Amino acid sequence: MGCCFSSDEDKVETNIQNPNERTPLLYPQPGEQQNQGGRSGPIYSQQNQTGDEQSEFTRILRQTAINVIDVTSTESHNIEQGDMQDRATQYSNRLNMVLQGSGKSRVYRPNLPTGITSPQMTLAAAPISISDVQLITSVSEKLANAAREIKIQHKESLVVTFGVP
Amino acid sequence: MERTLEMQLEESIHNPGITGVLCVDNNGLCLGAKGSAPLKACGSISALAGQAAKLANPNGPTPVICLESEHGIVLIKKTDKLTTALFKSS
Numbered sequence: 001m002g003c004c005f006s007s008d009e010d011k012v013e014t015n016i017q018n019p020n021e022r023t024p025l026l027y028p029q030p031g032e033q034q035n036q037g038g039r040s041g042p043i044y045s046q047q048n049q050t051g052d053e054q055s056e057f058t059r060i061l062r063q064t065a066i067n068v069i070d071v072t073s074t075e076s077h078n079i080e081q082g083d084m085q086d087r088a089t090q091y092s093n094r095l096n097m098v099l100q101g102s103g104k105s106r107v108y109r110p111n112l113p114t115g116i117t118s119p120q121m122t123l124a125a126a127p128i129s130i131s132d133v134q135l136i137t138s139v140s141e142k143l144a145n146a147a148r149e150i151k152i153q154h155k156e157s158l159v160v161t162f163g164v165p
Numbered sequence: 166m167e168r169t170l171e172m173q174l175e176e177s178i179h180n181p182g183i184t185g186v187l188c189v190d191n192n193g194l195c196l197g198a199k200g201s202a203p204l205k206a207c208g209s210i211s212a213l214a215g216q217a218a219k220l221a222n223p224n225g226p227t228p229v230i231c232l233e234s235e236h237g238i239v240l241i242k243k244t245d246k247l248t249t250a251l252f253k254s255s
Contacts, residue, residue, distance in 0.1 A: 060219055111203030112210075113234030128231045128238070132253070136229055136240040139177045140249035143188050146170040147196060147247050
């Protein structure tokens with residue numbers, strides 16, 4: 001007739017008598033476990049923080065990768081390097097011909113401020129003032145509220161019958 | 166309708182030093198402009214504000230971007246559906 005506490009002892013004895021790949025060679029003492037847990041606490045929290053930053057960084061990278069259309073990955077594997085060079089030269093020559101002919105050499109200029117000649121002066125100057133930050137904040141809030149009031153009203157059909165008698 | 170937006174744009178350009186105001190939606194479409202603001206910069210401003218917002222705390226306020234040049238500064242701020250750019254002369 002077995003007793004209540006005999007099962008645990010049996011298990012331990014069985015493990016020791018029949019060792020397999022999961023049998024630990026050293027059984028850790030309870031005191032050691034507590035000490036290890038106490039020491040590794042801050043390390044775990046640091047790892048969690050780093051993991052959060054890493055996951056956030058990974059999320060941004062994934063979002064950016066979704067937004068970018070990678071045109072090189074579709075065809076570049078099927079084209080030899082020589083053909084690739086020939087095509088690149090041909091495309092750039094044609095693009096240059098079109099740009100020279102139209103007289104628009106700087107089509108993609110976005111008209112934003114184009115750098116400064118003395119960066120040390122700008123870097124040494126005082127940063128943006130609080131009044132400017134408050135100004136842009138208040139203006140953007142007012143404009144956002146005004147934009148929320150815009151409602152698109154349907155006036156005429158967007159589909160026009162063309163050539164139908 | 167958009168009359169309120171036009172009035173706010175007109176009001177904001179009367180601030181001292183402001184030479185132009187741009188109002189762009191999240192797709193880079195210009196919703197309104199006043200003063201000497203370059204309309205070609207709409208897409209760039211929207212994209213710039215979107216990239217900067219990714220770096221900031223998503224629960225906090227959106228960052229204010231300041232582009233500095235010798236002739237003045239450009240202040241950019243993004244709200245939920247709108248990006249505002251103020252062109253200020255120095």
